[in-house]
Amino acid sequence: MLAARLLAFGVATFALLVSTLAGASPVRLWHAYRGEEQRALEALVASGAAGEVELLAVPSDAFAAKLGAAIPLGEGPDLFIDAHERLGDYVRQGLVAELPFDPAAFAPSAVRGVTLAGRTYGIPLSRKCVALYVNRDLVLSHPEWLEDLASSVRSPLASGYVLLAYENRSAYYHAPWLTAFGGELLAEGDRFGFVGERAERSLELAKNWLDRGWVPSNADGALVAQLFRSGRAAFAISGPWLAGDLHSESLRYDVVPLPKVRVTGLVMRPMLTIEAVMASPRGARRPEALKLATWLASREAAGERMRRAHVVSARTDVELPADPVLRGFSAAADSAVPMPTSTAMRAVWEPSEKAIRKVLNGTLDPRSALREAQRRFDDVRRPPPPPASRTPLVIAIGAALIAAALALVRRARDPVFRAEVRASVPAYRYVIHAALVLVLLVFGPLCAGAAISLTAGRPGDSVYVGLANFWAILSARGGPLFASGSFYCVLAVTVAWTLLNVACHLALGLTLGVLLSRPVLRMKAVYRVLLILPWAVPSYVTALAWKGMFHRQFGAVTALLLRARAFGVDVEPIDWFARFSTAFAANVATNVWLGFPFMMVVTMAAMTSLPREVLEAAEVDGATRWQRFTKIVVPLVRPSMIPAVALGAVWTFNMFNVVFLVSGGEPDGQTDILVSEAYRWAFTRQAQYGYAAAYSVLIFGLLFGATRLSDWFRRKAPL
Amino acid sequence: MASVAIERLGKRFGATTVLEGVDLAIPDGAFAVFVGPSGCGKSTLLRLIAGLERPTEGVIRFGERDVTALEPRERDIAMVFQSYALYPHLTVRENLAFGLKLKKLPPREIDARVAEGSRMLGLDALLERMPKQLSGGQRQRVAMGRAIVRRPGLFLFDEPLSNLDAALRGQVRVEIRKLHESLGTTSIYVTHDQVEAMTLADVMFVLNRGRVEQFGAPLDVYARPKTRFVAGFLGSPSMNFLDGTLAFEEGAWSVEVAGQRILLGEKSFGGLVRGRAVTVGVRPHDLTVERVPFGGLALTLTFVEELGGESYAYAFVDGSPFVVRLEERVSVKAGDTLHVAVAADRVHLFDRETGLSLRC
Numbered sequence A: 001m002l003a004a005r006l007l008a009f010g011v012a013t014f015a016l017l018v019s020t021l022a023g024a025s026p027v028r029l030w031h032a033y034r035g036e037e038q039r040a041l042e043a044l045v046a047s048g049a050a051g052e053v054e055l056l057a058v059p060s061d062a063f064a065a066k067l068g069a070a071i072p073l074g075e076g077p078d079l080f081i082d083a084h085e086r087l088g089d090y091v092r093q094g095l096v097a098e099l100p101f102d103p104a105a106f107a108p109s110a111v112r113g114v115t116l117a118g119r120t121y122g123i124p125l126s127r128k129c130v131a132l133y134v135n136r137d138l139v140l141s142h143p144e145w146l147e148d149l150a151s152s153v154r155s156p157l158a159s160g161y162v163l164l165a166y167e168n169r170s171a172y173y174h175a176p177w178l179t180a181f182g183g184e185l186l187a188e189g190d191r192f193g194f195v196g197e198r199a200e201r202s203l204e205l206a207k208n209w210l211d212r213g214w215v216p217s218n219a220d221g222a223l224v225a226q227l228f229r230s231g232r233a234a235f236a237i238s239g240p241w242l243a244g245d246l247h248s249e250s251l252r253y254d255v256v257p258l259p260k261v262r263v264t265g266l267v268m269r270p271m272l273t274i275e276a277v278m279a280s281p282r283g284a285r286r287p288e289a290l291k292l293a294t295w296l297a298s299r300e301a302a303g304e305r306m307r308r309a310h311v312v313s314a315r316t317d318v319e320l321p322a323d324p325v326l327r328g329f330s331a332a333a334d335s336a337v338p339m340p341t342s343t344a345m346r347a348v349w350e351p352s353e354k355a356i357r358k359v360l361n362g363t364l365d366p367r368s369a370l371r372e373a374q375r376r377f378d379d380v381r382r383p384p385p386p387p388a389s390r391t392p393l394v395i396a397i398g399a400a401l402i403a404a405a406l407a408l409v410r411r412a413r414d415p416v417f418r419a420e421v422r423a424s425v426p427a428y429r430y431v432i433h434a435a436l437v438l439v440l441l442v443f444g445p446l447c448a449g450a451a452i453s454l455t456a457g458r459p460g461d462s463v464y465v466g467l468a469n470f471w472a473i474l475s476a477r478g479g480p481l482f483a484s485g486s487f488y489c490v491l492a493v494t495v496a497w498t499l500l501n502v503a504c505h506l507a508l509g510l511t512l513g514v515l516l517s518r519p520v521l522r523m524k525a526v527y528r529v530l531l532i533l534p535w536a537v538p539s540y541v542t543a544l545a546w547k548g549m550f551h552r553q554f555g556a557v558t559a560l561l562l563r564a565r566a567f568g569v570d571v572e573p574i575d576w577f578a579r580f581s582t583a584f585a586a587n588v589a590t591n592v593w594l595g596f597p598f599m600m601v602v603t604m605a606a607m608t609s610l611p612r613e614v615l616e617a618a619e620v621d622g623a624t625r626w627q628r629f630t631k632i633v634v635p636l637v638r639p640s641m642i643p644a645v646a647l648g649a650v651w652t653f654n655m656f657n658v659v660f661l662v663s664g665g666e667p668d669g670q671t672d673i674l675v676s677e678a679y680r681w682a683f684t685r686q687a688q689y690g691y692a693a694a695y696s697v698l699i700f701g702l703l704f705g706a707t708r709l710s711d712w713f714r715r716k717a718p719l
Numbered sequence B: 001m002a003s004v005a006i007e008r009l010g011k012r013f014g015a016t017t018v019l020e021g022v023d024l025a026i027p028d029g030a031f032a033v034f035v036g037p038s039g040c041g042k043s044t045l046l047r048l049i050a051g052l053e054r055p056t057e058g059v060i061r062f063g064e065r066d067v068t069a070l071e072p073r074e075r076d077i078a079m080v081f082q083s084y085a086l087y088p089h090l091t092v093r094e095n096l097a098f099g100l101k102l103k104k105l106p107p108r109e110i111d112a113r114v115a116e117g118s119r120m121l122g123l124d125a126l127l128e129r130m131p132k133q134l135s136g137g138q139r140q141r142v143a144m145g146r147a148i149v150r151r152p153g154l155f156l157f158d159e160p161l162s163n164l165d166a167a168l169r170g171q172v173r174v175e176i177r178k179l180h181e182s183l184g185t186t187s188i189y190v191t192h193d194q195v196e197a198m199t200l201a202d203v204m205f206v207l208n209r210g211r212v213e214q215f216g217a218p219l220d221v222y223a224r225p226k227t228r229f230v231a232g233f234l235g236s237p238s239m240n241f242l243d244g245t246l247a248f249e250e251g252a253w254s255v256e257v258a259g260q261r262i263l264l265g266e267k268s269f270g271g272l273v274r275g276r277a278v279t280v281g282v283r284p285h286d287l288t289v290e291r292v293p294f295g296g297l298a299l300t301l302t303f304v305e306e307l308g309g310e311s312y313a314y315a316f317v318d319g320s321p322f323v324v325r326l327e328e329r330v331s332v333k334a335g336d337t338l339h340v341a342v343a344a345d346r347v348h349l350f351d352r353e354t355g356l357s358l359r360c
């Protein structure tokens, strides 16, 4: 008891010591800015009004993870600048401290954004939201009503032009349509808000616009930017990032707040992101840090930032520069709704977008689609399984250790084994560092992953739940075993995906490899380089390129199909990602393109070791070209191909890039494979790391079992 | 069974001409041997006959059939490769049966032929082995067996013995000849080994630089080489060549070589012209040692090689190397002077410019 008190006292003194020492150091400020905004911040900090500051730019993808890792260790920043929607997470993890300020000079929505449960965590700096871009060459007047967009263009739009370019399948961009009907994505009390009549009507309107051809189908950010930049869109809904893209163009455009919808009379209100300066618990105790935060959010600093970085300030008492774009965004921000800070928001996106896509594709009516989305949301938000007793685990590990120890002892008694061990001691000296590296880099993470799979809950407050995750996965979360998205369904898709791909890789690679190995072929080197090229390009670049080619309106594949019309073949442009078969085919095509060069190279290598005289002997013996291929070439290259095929199968089984980037699991997650499904559980569904880890352990188990099985087969039937 | 006739055959690989104007005829059932130094085009000629290469010009006929444009499998041939080229993934039995299965022969027939072939070559015990479990000699036999069971109209061999040791080579050589006698199939055999050529051939074709230099029965070619190249290529150790001039004195022809004289006798034949520059060729075996110096060559020995039954004495005449085969153990040593003579009809004379024999 006394010892414990002494320890506690020691720790407390040490902490105090550390904090006083820290007090002597400059204020540490982390941010994720780039370009103009980074320069503006640097200028502000350098102006000296803030004392000594240490700035660190952290990549925005890694921002939250780094904060979560550093702050609990006392290593993190005193202050950091981040978007307000992450506050829910940060507060829960204790990464951010309360930061009171005088709200009078700030936009009410911005203050609301940084307020959680009546307390403010961070001082708002800027506001970002989407607005309406208007191409002045195509549009006569700025319409006040959404319904008037079509009539406000100068002349009827030619084909290849669109009225309004926006990412209609994204929930973020659908949010303004929803608000125009008085709806919201996340309702009071962390309930799913995207249901009911308002949501349905908003979807009907969006679908109506799509059906009229006013809106490009399947548009992503790149396509919207491209359409507007090239002057082929009369209007676009996008954020300040698009304006950054338009700098160099001679395009004449305006930015105005989103219009109103006549049927309801309500404004389309976009989602608002508030960038705020936040304080870590340590920073909140340092007066100089608080001083810096106040200075960064001051009127003077806001004006400076507005001038230099063209961002809309969160303050209302700053004089707007004459920049019309900035004025447009400022007006848009005034009507925007702050993004919810609740962590439940993370579970909203995926089900909502699936519902939006289904409605836009016409596969489901709005009501059913939204009901399904709600079910999905509720499923993901299901409370984690109850904490389980650790005893079985301890017993299992103990039993395994004891069994291992017993086995070791029994072997150690064996004199032959001892002699062998003694003889190989010098050999171990040479491999020990490699073994250590393996343990550290492979087995360590593997075991850590396996350990995580036994827990549930979000990082920070996860609990041990035993095999509950595995049980949930293997029982298809209590639903029908082969329902869409269940483990077995995804497994079946993954197996089909792997078999089909490897078969195509092998067929194509073998054929081309054999052709390229023919001694009479001219310009062999050229073909070889050309055919290896798909392999040399990073796979995500290829995947994105192929996704673009499969775009329904603007893709190369569609262009080819339309070209076929000239020959009397009547084809409609295919919406590749609306149906499983076509989406799957698009994925497979991309992956075959990526994967066949590997098989080709392996084949060519195997062919060079093929004795020419053996082939000639077969030729003299009466074998046709095909017989020589099947009876001589294939059996002889088989031994070198088998490991390549095994490797290719494992790669394909886990080919995340292609599935994630090309079809993205569309339609409705049907083309997702096990890894991409695991990814979604980890990163788009409430950060269920334990559940995702259980998926990974299952994938590992499957692959491990498959390789053992194939080894066994090979040993049974050699060559 | 077929005879083989080749007319004006030529083969170029890009800019290099490998064969040029090859004409030859091999009678039905004959054992023909192509012999020549390395790189002379023997293998290329054989591969043209097999159909593994296409000629640049010329015609190949099997009997009456023009096969120039046919695929190998349409030519009814079997070939034994220098590397044996066994199918490494098939057992000996499957290797033998491979060509038969492709012909879609009934299984009973295949079994019978494989059994017969393996009996002829003593492969019975090896039938279930893989090629990599065989010795070099055994592989060679399998390669031959694979050719035999096909019962082709023409056998082609490309240096089939060159990977065997000397003793085995002699043994297999005899077996090949025996096989040929029992099967009677026309065969073409490529080698650079003149012993093989001499012992196996019914008809021998000496190739040089892509041309047939001379052909005929092996002993004829050996005894009456038409060119200096053929004379030098056949025989071991090879023929001694000396440059000299023809002379006619006291009613007899002779060749003067470095102040010495080799007698040719009184009989005159075409091409004998006084003062003509010639190359004299004398085989080491045709020289006899003279106790008394008369009408022969005096040699100062530089080296003597004793092989037991016979020995070879080496010298230089007029700067050219010169070898003498000594019958019994003549006790000579380096530094001794040896007088040798040669029977006049064993002296070969070649035009110094063209290399053609003066005797024909």
Ligand SMILES: Nc1ncnc2c1ncn2[C@@H]1O[C@H](COP(=O)(O)OP(=O)(O)OP(=O)(O)O)[C@@H](O)[C@H]1O
Residues within 6 Å of the ligand: B013, B016, B018, B036, B037, B038, B039, B040, B041, B042, B043, B044, B045, B192
């Ligand atoms: N595919 C080819 N391309 C170019 N030149 C070739 C080719 N095949 C053979 N040659 C050339 O043709 C010539 C004859 O080759 P070939 O293989 O017929 O010789 P060979 O008489 O069989 O010699 P060896 O006794 O060494 O086997 C050689 O100079 C060789 O370099």
Ligand SMILES: [Mg+2]
Residues within 6 Å of the ligand: B042, B043, B044, B159
């Ligand atoms: Mg050769």
